[in-house]
Amino acid sequence: MSGQDRYPLLEISIGKFVHNATEILSRCAAQGISVAGVVKGYAAFPELASALSRCGASQLASSRIRHLAELRRAGLPGPYMLLRIPMISELRDVVDQADYSLQSDLATLRALQDECLAQNKKHKVILMADLGDLREGFWHADELVRACVEVEEELSMVELAGVGTNLGCYGAIQPTPEKMHALLGIARRVEAAIGRKLEIVSGGATSSYTLVHWNTMPEGINHLRIGEGISLAYDLPVDWGIEDMDYLHQDVYTLKAQVIEVREKPSYPQGTFCIDAFGGKPVFTDRGIRKRALVAVGRADVADIHRLMPRAAGIEVLGGSSDHTILDVENYPGELRAGDIVEFDLNYTTQLFLMLSPDVIKRLVA
């Protein structure tokens, strides 16, 4: 432990991030697929975003316009893509800051045309088809095709860049070749109706990358929007159990938290039960006296401390509060004491919150 370091410290390996981006983008490129690099999971951390550009991402993308504006201010060239279908109240910023946006509502598209006219600036849109995951997107293909025709023929400042879909989010629906063929069918109908080819047929997010990995992505899907698969690379090999994805590093991030207390205590609270700090009624199992360590990071930093994954064997997250995480270290072979550092792997939620916490120091490492 270096006496100078401050904690909690989130180390981000730029080398591992670039490695993952290169592996994923090159496999996509080999199958004719360009990739929007999605920066929302790490609050558009500029060094990571600019690495994505260098690795050949075709756009930098986020759900939040603020992220796009920050990267623009940092001097990154873009082009920029807004992922969350916009609020009508933010269309001024959409036209000002984003080059592309995903869309699923005709009233919004018409208001977008007005805003483009007001700013005398064109804007490209991708109309979303809902193929069963039940978040955003047109449900009926006919309605989507009609909307595309209206954009093409009547909204002079709004350019129809293409169509897209999103899977594996709300409804946990798996992207399959069949779903991709459904999207291609819609794309071909739109092309027939407008009499030209679409620039983009966007097949989804990290979960759709599985089809590139397995070589089962149908030809014609020419765009994906990938965030988590590059920065965490955890979801697919671990949650999906895809074993031969070992070309990705899962430890781009390391959370280092400092131990503030180590003590043997009962595992069952003593006294009359009321409620915990969050209004919950937790259930405890009596495992006798156990050695525990407190580290100085909590729900205010990571939201869900149970998603923190201690890297060392023999350490288990028991729970915690806004500012503490309580670890069971009874089976940890080493000797922990106050001042020591415990390392954790992250998942999507913990990454998201830690990057936003002003109390967490972020440091790029090789």
Ligand SMILES: *Cc1c(COP(=O)(O)O)cnc(C)c1O
């Ligand atoms: C967040 C998001 C993505 C990227 O998702 P990952 O799982 O991080 O790759 C892609 N498309 C849309 C619409 C999103 O909101």
